[in-house]
Amino acid sequence: MTETIGHIKSLLKNIDNVSDVRLSQWRKDSRLGVQTALQSWDKRYAKSQQQEQAFQGRFAFERHYWQQGITHIAGVDEVGRGPLAGPVIAAAVILPSDFHNVEVIDSKQVSAQKREALYELIIEQAVSIGVGVVDAAIIDDINIYQAARLAMTKAVKDLAPEPEVLLIDAMSLDVPMMQEALIKGDALSNSIGAASIVAKVTRDRLMSDYDLIYPGYGFASNAGYGTKDHLAGLEKLGVTPIHRRSFGPVREQL
Structure with a gap:
């Protein structure tokens, strides 16, 4: 038939x-x-x-160390350098050598819905995940670059077990571990890509919570970036405790 x-x-x-x-x-x-x-x-x-x-191919850096018997390799990335409000958040992720999901890559290359699904998968399968948060007040005090480094350092120190090697997106940290700074590393390393997804989802969820506390700025949709609705909220409602006072548009309102 x-x-x-x-x-x-x-x-x-x-x-x-x-x-x-x-x-x-x-x-x-x-x-x-x-x-x-x-x-x-x-x-x-x-x-x-x-x-x-x-x-x-995005496991090439990790595989280099796995073949030497080094198992705890952490990818490190941060999100939130550009927004006018909210913290900068970093994540550090140690993936197992048998991790397999071809969609894990730089968080900017996947949709919000896909990021949420990948976040849950990474949380479930990772050997360890660390998160570091640095709020607006500290950003104003030490500048955003140093705040990003601090958030990454906090994320690395939050890992258990402790990593043997760090793969970091375009940064070096003052920590006693072997590390490689990779330009656009979130697109070159699955571990860094996983970290970028964890950091992005963590921050987006936090900014959605802040939208309930400080309505009128559109934090749930703009994540604190200087969008039209955010700038309109700033002009109408003024500066909140989570705004970065050292950033131009906020400083102007003050």
Whole structure:
């Protein structure tokens, strides 16, 4: 009995191996619907292979150390340098060597919904996660660059077990551990990418909470960045305790 096109399409959804014998059989099927379905499968498979290859490539730095018997390698990243309000938050993440999710990458490259899903997955599977928070008052006191370094240092110290090596996004820290500063590291290392996702989701959730405490600035949607609604709120309502007084638009309101 000839398989229906709909049945073949259904079966194709669960095939992830190019050597599956059914593929070669269906390629002999002259029906246009079957060939169209196979073309779609070929495109999905090629994309998945590219994602897998890129994912494995982003483990190159970690793999270098794993092969030496060094297991606790932490990726470190921060978010929140640019906003006018809220803290700068850093995360440090140690991933196991068998971690596998090809979608983990720089948080800016995935949607908010996907970040939330990946955050939960990272929390569940990571060997250890550390978070460091530096609030607006300290940012004003020591400047945003030093505040970002402080947040990263706090995140590293929050890890247990202690990391042996740090992979850091374009930064070096005053900690007694081997470290590599990688330019745009959140797109080069899965560990740093995971840290960027944890830091981003943590900060976005915090800013949503602040939106309830300080309504009228749009913190839930703008995360404290200087958007039109935020600047309008500043002009109408004034400066809150979480605003960075050393940042131009806030300083002007003062």
